[in-house]
Amino acid sequence: MHLVTSAAAHPGPGGADPPAELAGYARHRWIAGCDRCRANLLRQCALAGFTPKIAFTTDDYVAVQALVAADLGVSTLPVLCLRAARHPGIRTVPLPGARRYVFAVRYGDPPDPPAVKLLMEVPRTAAVPQPRPAGGGAGDGAVDGAGDGAGSAAGSCATEPAQLQSPA
Numbered sequence: 001m002h003l004v005t006s007a008a009a010h011p012g013p014g015g016a017d018p019p020a021e022l023a024g025y026a027r028h029r030w031i032a033g034c035d036r037c038r039a040n041l042l043r044q045c046a047l048a049g050f051t052p053k054i055a056f057t058t059d060d061y062v063a064v065q066a067l068v069a070a071d072l073g074v075s076t077l078p079v080l081c082l083r084a085a086r087h088p089g090i091r092t093v094p095l096p097g098a099r100r101y102v103f104a105v106r107y108g109d110p111p112d113p114p115a116v117k118l119l120m121e122v123p124r125t126a127a128v129p130q131p132r133p134a135g136g137g138a139g140d141g142a143v144d145g146a147g148d149g150a151g152s153a154a155g156s157c158a159t160e161p162a163q164l165q166s167p168a
Contacts, residue, residue: 001076001098004064007091009071020093022048029055029073031064041076044098065090
């Protein structure tokens with residue numbers, strides 16, 4: 001999960017990424033997503049000690065980014081949304097401790113057919129954080145953190161797999 005701010009209005013000290021502390025944005029307007037993402041935003045802000053003033057709600061992450069770039073509010077978005085489409089007028093920073101979970105359940109006795117093995121391996125592989133490219137620094141637009149899921153989620157607020165737990 002990443003904090004999303006306007007690149008023009010909220011640069012960090014020396015042009016660095018904005019601070020990843022939600023409490024520092026308590027007085028800002030917020031842009032909320034779908035019901036699940038809104039609940040996650042409310043929970044994260046409550047943990048930071050405030051209730052966000054939600055000015056806009058949309059489940060279109062491209063619209064969320066455009067609203068943030070226009071400095072109409074700040075938001076949080078899963079990394080998958082930022083990898084699928086990224087507005088040049090935003091800055092993002094990973095939120096420490098913010099996690100999303102994907103659970104996969106198989107039915108039947110092992111051994112699994114090859115298709116099931118592959119299907120189980122894709123989210124497991126995606127859950128491993130990808131390293132930042134060499135020379136990538138603050139404010140360069142690189143997104144690190146949990147991997148993206150398989151497939152595209154264009155136009156909707158999707159969740160990224162941050163951790164995979166499978167039954168023993």
